[in-house]
Amino acid sequence: MSNTRHKVNIIGHQNPDTxxxxxxxxxxxxxNKVGGAVYEARRAGHISRxxxxxxxxxxxxxxxxxxxxxxxxxxxxxxxxxxxxxxxxVRAAWNLMRDVEIDTLCITDADQELLGLxxxxxxxNANMDLFDTGVLAKAGTSYRNLLSTLEAEMVVGNPDxxxxxxxxxxxxxxxxxDGVVGKGDLVLVTNRYESQMCAIDxxxxxxxxxxxxxxxxxxxxxxxxxxxxxxxxxxxxxxxARLISTAAPVRHFMRxxxxxxxxxNTPIDDARxxxxxxRHRYFPILDEAGKYCGVVSRRNxxxxxxxxxxxxxxxxxxxxxxxxxxxxxxxxxxHHRIGNLETSGPVYFRNVPVGCTATIIYQMFGEQxxxxxxxxxxxxxxxxxxxxxxxxxxxxxPLDEAAAKALAxxxxxxxxxxxxxxxxxGADLTGRTAEEVFLSDFKxxxxxxxxxxxxxxxxxxxxxxxxxxxxxxPYLPEAIGREGLPMVFYMFTDMQRQATDxxxxxxxxxKIVRAAFxxxxxxxxxxxxxxxxxxxxxxxxxxxxxxxxxxG
Numbered sequence: 287m288s289n290t291r292h293k294v295n296i297i298g299h300q301n302p303d304t305x306x307x308x309x310x311x312x313x314x315x316x317x318n319k320v321g322g323a324v325y326e327a328r329r330a331g332h333i334s335r336x337x338x339x340x341x342x343x344x345x346x347x348x349x350x351x352x353x354x355x356x357x358x359x360x361x362x363x364x365x366x367x368x369x370x371x372x373x374x375x376v377r378a379a380w381n382l383m384r385d386v387e388i389d390t391l392c393i394t395d396a397d398q399e400l401l402g403l404x405x406x407x408x409x410x411n412a413n414m415d416l417f418d419t420g421v422l423a424k425a426g427t428s429y430r431n432l433l434s435t436l437e438a439e440m441v442v443g444n445p446d447x448x449x450x451x452x453x454x455x456x457x458x459x460x461x462x463x464d465g466v467v468g469k470g471d472l473v474l475v476t477n478r479y480e481s482q483m484c485a486i487d488x489x490x491x492x493x494x495x496x497x498x499x500x501x502x503x504x505x506x507x508x509x510x511x512x513x514x515x516x517x518x519x520x521x522x523x524x525x526x527a528r529l530i531s532t533a534a535p536v537r538h539f540m541r542x543x544x545x546x547x548x549x550x551n552t553p554i555d556d557a558r559x560x561x562x563x564x565r566h567r568y569f570p571i572l573d574e575a576g577k578y579c580g581v582v583s584r585r586n587x588x589x590x591x592x593x594x595x596x597x598x599x600x601x602x603x604x605x606x607x608x609x610x611x612x613x614x615x616x617x618x619x620x621h622h623r624i625g626n627l628e629t630s631g632p633v634y635f636r637n638v639p640v641g642c643t644a645t646i647i648y649q650m651f652g653e654q655x656x657x658x659x660x661x662x663x664x665x666x667x668x669x670x671x672x673x674x675x676x677x678x679x680x681x682x683x684p685l686d687e688a689a690a691k692a693l694a695x696x697x698x699x700x701x702x703x704x705x706x707x708x709x710x711x712g713a714d715l716t717g718r719t720a721e722e723v724f725l726s727d728f729k730x731x732x733x734x735x736x737x738x739x740x741x742x743x744x745x746x747x748x749x750x751x752x753x754x755x756x757x758x759x760p761y762l763p764e765a766i767g768r769e770g771l772p773m774v775f776y777m778f779t780d781m782q783r784q785a786t787d788x789x790x791x792x793x794x795x796x797k798i799v800r801a802a803f804x805x806x807x808x809x810x811x812x813x814x815x816x817x818x819x820x821x822x823x824x825x826x827x828x829x830x831x832x833x834x835x836x837x838g
Contacts, residue, residue: 292594294616297328297352297607299600301728301741304337304672304708306330306599308665309643310349313598313619316647319656325596328352330607334726336672336712343708344664344697355593356609359557360550363589364571364580369394372401372537375431377529379536380409390568390581393540398577400547400570402540412539413532419453421531422472425538426450429492429515432472435533436494436519436526441501443492443515452491454530456523460484474526479505486514494530496523547572550579558587599643601635603627604730604737619646622821626732641682644669648689663696668708675744675781676705679819706746709781713743713750720761721768723754724776730769731825733832738792739769740828742777742820751778755787759810762791773798775828779818786817788824798835802827 296314298306307329314327327349333341341348367386370379372393379391389406415421422432427449433440452470457463460480467473467484470491475481477499485493486508492515495501501516509516519526547570548557561569561584573579593609596617600606602625610627617634618627621643638646644666651658658666670690674682677690694701715723728741743758745751755778765774773792780786789811790799796807805812817823 292591293324293326294594294596295328295352295355296325296596296598297330298598299330299605299729300607301331301725302329303334303727304340305643305669307333307337307349308340308669309598309647311346312644312662312666313647315662316651316654316656320654332725334712335714336708339708339711340665340668344661346661346665352607354608355595355613357554357590357592357612358550359548359552359554359571359582361554361591361593362582362586364582365586366580369398369578370536372540373428373431373535375435375533376409376412376536376539377435377532379404388568392570392578392581393536394578400572400578402542403545403570404536404540408539408541421534422449422454423451425534427534431533431535433517435529436521438494438517438519441516441518442506442509449491456527457481457485463488474523476523483508486512490514492517494519494526496521496526545570550574554587554590601625601627602731604732619643621646641679641686642670642673645686645689648693658696660697663693664699667693667697667699671701671705671708675818678781678784681819681822709744709746713745715753715757720757723758724761724765730771733829734836736832736836737771739771739774740777740820740824742779744779744781746781748780751780754778755789759789762789766792777820777824784816784818786814788812788814794835798828798831801834802831
């Protein structure tokens with residue numbers, strides 16, 4: 287399986303917000319228009335209600351989920367060795383193994399369902415079982431297999447018949463056959479007339495005349511009368527006797543239970559552990575539909591193609607998908623502070639101090655001379671309105687506002703009325719759990735050895751904000767355990783009065799809030815007038831307070 291045209295995933299941060307999802311979709315559209323590779327938008331978490339409203343409003347499908355970019359079987363060169371029919375003879379299978387230099391073949395049906403596999407060892411074991419003279423009957427071998435294996439010609443009988451009874455017998459003489467050859471036996475004979483006639487009269491199911499000898503008409507007539515098949519082979523008796531049992535179909539010898547197989551989505555690390563525990567060389571691979579698509583060996587794992595990633599709306603390791611250190615980062619498009627993410631080589635890094643990643647992508651459309659379709663304009667507009675709280679946030683810049691107005695014209699939306707619908711959809715708590723609300727826009731940050739999480743939700747009415755506080759507040763202690771963090775903070779932002787109720791939980795969290803904002807928290811909550819931006823107004827004071835606490 288050639289992986290020369292890798293798909294590049296464009297993905298935002300965990301617990302994605304509207305900007306993360308919409309920017310990934312819009313930038314994917316732009317990159318595919320410009321060309322050079324195949325790009326796909328992905329998401330690193332569940333879609334919030336606000337984002338779902340936006341996607342449904344503009345008729346755009348959500349990106350596929352991607353929570354881990356660790357290498358998988360699909361990221362190596364899978365050997366596309368076709369599956370074989372279970373009716374293939376053992377000899378034909380051995381010849382194929384020799385010709386393509388492989389020691390394992392997979393048996394599949396017409397729909398590419400994996401039925402079993404056969405190895406060179408299985409074939410060797412079958413050939414060494416010299417005393418199993420009934421193997422062709424036990425395997426229900428077709429006469430076509432026998433004809434192919436012995437390079438024979440069917441003189442009497444139907445090639446489509448199957449061998450269902452009898453043993454293999456070498457008819458050296460009438461005296462040796464008398465009383466020994468029975469009904470249905472396959473008898474190898476020479477050109478000796480008496481031996482041929484004796485085998486037929488003893489009830490043989492088929493006589494195989496060796497050395498390419500001609501068959502007399504009287505023998506042909508007798509065989510037809512007795513229901514005995516006749517074939518001729520150019521091989522001598524010794525060679526024919528050595529070859530005949532290899533006409534048995536591979537399905538009779540194949541391994542079909544407890545097969546060690548992998549999916550194209552199996553992580554490489556998992557496959558490597560399994561391969562190290564067994565002595566097999568090749569392993570079957572199933573595609574995403576569960577169909578056989580090839581084999582891999584330990585050697586294939588050395589030729590690994592790392593997943594190629596473009597990050598949007600984040601540049602901190604703690605906010606990225608799992609396995610990022612094993613992926614190849616090609617670009618980063620972001621508007622946040624520069625975090626602690628390291629790359630293995632130079633990347634295109636565009637970081638602009640604007641209120642939204644979508645604003646940067648809007649600029650890139652213009653720079654590339656690509657026209658923005660209505661749906662893409664709607665997504666970019668939604669992202670800007672969400673991230674800037676409809677230009678109320680201190681992170682909002684004139685560039686954000688100008689971009690939003692231009693995009694609103696393309697999308698055919700009235701900014702005030704559309705923004706109100708979008709924010710109301712995001713604030714709707716109907717049927718939502720505390721965990722869902724908490725994770726709808728939650729990010730992890732770090733300062734020195736300390737990690738902490740900050741979530742945020744914005745509300746148009748005091749009633750909806752208070753309802754969210756009542757739902758999420760009691761969940762914060764549980765969130766600390768689930769997220770594995772020493773402290774968490776959650777912003778309940780009231781857009782109308784331009785203020786935030788900050789709820790928090792964790793050891794010394796109240797001390798950090800007191801030092802950062804100069805307020806006196808009460809019952810795990812502090813009111814912060816004028817604070818509406820997590821990025822610009824909340825994170826910097828928290829970082830400074832944590833640093834001071836560590837130094838003290």
